[in-house]
Amino acid sequence: MATLSAVLATTHHPFFYKATELTPPEEQIPDAPEWKQRVESYRETLTAAEPELLVMVGSDHFHQFFYDNYPTFLIGKQPRYDATFYNEEREFSIPTFQLEGHEELSGYLLQGLMDRGFDFSVSHELKIDHSIICPIITTRPQADLPIVPIYTNIFAPPLPSPKRFYDLGRAIREVIDEYPSDKRIAAIGTGHLSLELGGPRMFEEHGPDPEWDVQAIDWLAHGDIEAILENVTWESMSTTGNATPGFLDLVLMLGIAGPEKADYIDDLDLFHTREMYMTWYPAGDPRPASGRKHDLRRETPA
Structure with a gap:
């Protein structure tokens, strides 16, 4: 059977590459060196897991799906994927990519998830946007591993409930665990903490709701799905920022990892947003003890 070697849940900031690699040091924002x-x-948390395939969870930013026909859950099934739309190149300086696909695992996941009651859409012409390219740039910049992209609806209400996202994560985990292969698979998913896009709180000093961000990170870091399901609703997320429902993809990643404490947790309070980086090792932590200095920086909820 396949080995799920790592589960990564992270925010995705489209300006990271431009703010660090493409800007001369003397012109960078003050936070750029620490951010990098x-x-x-x-x-390194992904590198240590030695993955051979990546299951990647993201969402389309109205590049190819719109309010008239936005799939709730979708999986790509292609031999390769073109990536980066024109506006992402223009605004964020994100380069174009061509990523190898893995049609066999896509098909296996599709059938396994349908058997578990998740009626997925499937695309043979999917183009990848920055919800998946950002974590490629930050965690696997050589872009050398085959991917299986899973897109979710976090933008076009009505949305599935947090429990549905968590249950989907659990189902993905079951199917990966049953995949008849000796491959090492990592799952990487990106979403948001409190975030405002185009609204009045977009460019403030912090994210729209810093206290909510800290609490949300603690829920994820400690695998506290009960608290998430009790406190997180469409209404509660929407009051913290018009794009905060992207948190649902992070809940999905907790589903893949299981209600367990994370092995690695870090975050950065960046201008207008809080960035979060979290990793679980379902097959055991492969890193030497000396390389675990960031683990669970919060031992108890704030």
């Missing part, structure tokens, strides 16, 4: 260091440390 945090990301490089996080990258």
Whole structure:
């Protein structure tokens, strides 16, 4: 059977590459060196897991799906994927990519999830946007591993409940665990903490609701799905920022990991947003003890 070697849940900031790699040091924002260091440390959590395939969870930012026909859950099934839309190149300086697909695992996941009551859409012409390219840039910049992309609806209400996202994560975990292969698979998913896009709180000093961000990170870090299901609703997320429902994809990643404490947790209070980096090792932590200095920086909820 396949080995799920790592589960990564992270925010995705489209300006990371532009703010660090593409900007001369003397012109960078003050946070850029620390931001880069945090990301490089996080990258090592994936490298240590030695994955051979990546299951990647993200969402389309109205590039190819719109309010008239936005799939709730979708999986790509293609031999390769083009990535990065024109506006992402123009605004964020994100380069184009062509990523190898893994049609066999896509098909196995599709059938396994349908057997478990999740009626997925499937695309043979999916183009990847920055919800998946951002974690490629930050965690696997060589872009050398086959991917299986899973898209969820976090933008076009009505949305599935947090429990549905968590249950989908549990189902994905079951199917990966049953996949008849000796491959090492990592699952990487990106979403949001409190976030405002185009609204009045978009460019404030912090994210729209810093206290909610801290609490949400603690829930995820300690595998506290009961608290998430008790406190997280469409209404509660929407009051903290118009894009905060992206947190649902992080709940999905907790479902894949299981209600367990994370093995690695780090975050950065960046201008107008809080960035979060979290990793679980279902097959055991492969890192030497000396490389675990960031583990569970919060031992108890704030």
